[in-house]
Amino acid sequence: MRRSIIIGLAVVLAGCSAPSAPKTEALPKDFALRSAAITLPADQVSLPPAAEIVTINCTACHSPEMILSQPVLDAATWQKEIDKMRTAYRASIDPKDDAALVAALIKMQQTPTTPN
Template sequence: MMRPFGSIGALAAVALLSGCERYATPESLRGAGEPIALTSQSITLPDETVTLPASAEIVTVNCTACHSPDLILSQPRLKPEQWQAEITKMRSAYKATIDEKDDGKIVAALLALQK
């Protein structure tokens, strides 16, 4: 089978990788040509004990990817506009991808949770 771009691709990859090596591992940090030893670590996270009720599914879906439900449930009682400000903050400060058309439903679910 013909692979007209095979050797060009390989050349491009070599050029790319040599660029990475130059910036990521300066010669001052390791001997030239020495292999890099990669290691992995393991940690034990605390068990998640608090879950939200099924009625608050919209909160689970939009809010618990980044932090635990407990963080939400442990807040003082907030007014609707304060919850709205939280949602807006999650979106602007932490880049949460919460659809703006869901804001009203999320605020209602958050209010119901603190009852």
């Protein structure tokens, strides 16, 4: 298993070199893939429960803080943002959810949030 990963990586790395002269050098004998732990910062705020549809559709890519720090936008502008997320960034937002999302985003901006 580990051997096939290393061979696979060698093939991938060989593919990265100049197309005319592919390198077939072996990886160093002590080469190994290792796991590393990282600690992500805790979110300072959560979206309110009433805005669950925003949590579901937006927080895969954005922190709650980022969503909450946007300028107050009207419905048409939020709709344009949602369209942009879908077309420019390939967000899988179901168009059937658009109206509920816009309403939740507007309501959320009118509601003060409490820190976690």
